[in-house]
Amino acid sequence: MNEASFLDHYDPTAYEKPSVAVDLVLMSIVNGTPAVLLVCRDAHPFQHCWALPGGFVGIGEGLDEAAHRILADKAHMGEAYVEQLYTFGAVDRDPRMRIVSVAYFALLPAASFTAALKAASDLTLAKLFVPWAGETGGMVQAHSADGKTLALAFDHDAMLGVAMLRLRGKLDYSALGFALLPELFTLRALQDVHEAILGVRLNKPAFRRRMLDRGWLEPTGERETGASFRPAELYRYRNPSEGGE
Numbered sequence: 287m288n289e290a291s292f293l294d295h296y297d298p299t300a301y302e303k304p305s306v307a308v309d310l311v312l313m314s315i316v317n318g319t320p321a322v323l324l325v326c327r328d329a330h331p332f333q334h335c336w337a338l339p340g341g342f343v344g345i346g347e348g349l350d351e352a353a354h355r356i357l358a359d360k361a362h363m364g365e366a367y368v369e370q371l372y373t374f375g376a377v378d379r380d381p382r383m384r385i386v387s388v389a390y391f392a393l394l395p396a397a398s399f400t401a402a403l404k405a406a407s408d409l410t411l412a413k414l415f416v417p418w419a420g421e422t423g424g425m426v427q428a429h430s431a432d433g434k435t436l437a438l439a440f441d442h443d444a445m446l447g448v449a450m451l452r453l454r455g456k457l458d459y460s461a462l463g464f465a466l467l468p469e470l471f472t473l474r475a476l477q478d479v480h481e482a483i484l485g486v487r488l489n490k491p492a493f494r495r496r497m498l499d500r501g502w503l504e505p506t507g508e509r510e511t512g513a514s515f516r517p518a519e520l521y522r523y524r525n526p527s528e529g530g531e
Contacts, residue, residue, distance in 0.1 A: 304384040308352045309340035311389055311449045314396045315466050315482045320414040331381050332439035353390045362402040368392040372448045379441045389445050393465045416450050423451045453483050464523040472518040501526045
């Protein structure tokens with residue numbers, strides 16, 4: 287039997303098939319605290335609980351295509367760079383049936399969520415509470431604006447935990463934190479981002495020396511405006527791989 291004959295006689299119903307979903311972990315920093323975009327579910331299961339924007343992958347749809355469709359349809363956001371975070375496949379993660387979810391992640395400035403939050407009343411940018419230090423790992427809670435713990439659907443508390451663990455693990459050796467800053471920023475603003483993600487206070491001179499030594503920062507010669515004291519110098523991110531003189 288050749289391959290063509292094998293495929294002609296192949297029975298696709300011979301094995302049970304799990305469904306595949308995509309969930310989006312769209313994070314930011316709000317008032318010095320990590321935050322994530324959540325949607326309130328209006329149907330069972332987990333009705334009235336909060337969930338990451340997500341949905342099933344169509345039979346003729348790639349994972350990346352599904353992620354960008356959900357970004358537009360569920361998160362009400364335009365194009366953003368999202369990357370695969372982790373695949374969640376616990377047998378009992380969804381009470382309906384066997385569903386494997388591929389989580390995608392993006393780190394975005396808080397202003398990027400403004401239009402989405404105005405367009406959809408079922409969306410919120412919830413602050414995250416990380417109950418573990420460093421890179422210990424574990425589940426993460428989401429809190430409302432008044433500090434109440436939000437009930438999360440499915441295993442989305444675990445997804446948020448993996449996202450925070452990834453963030454903390456990559457922050458020191460990658461340019462991830464610059465996604466939360468405007469084109470021109472102060473070293474104080476950069477340190478604020480790192481402290482919010484890491485959940486600790488950093489030594490100011492040591493942090494600045496480390497950032498400058500990385501070659502990521504390009505001084506602009508400009509200074510911030512509106513400062514009550516001596517205005518701080520403004521920098522921009524420089525990708526070391528692009529070279530330069």
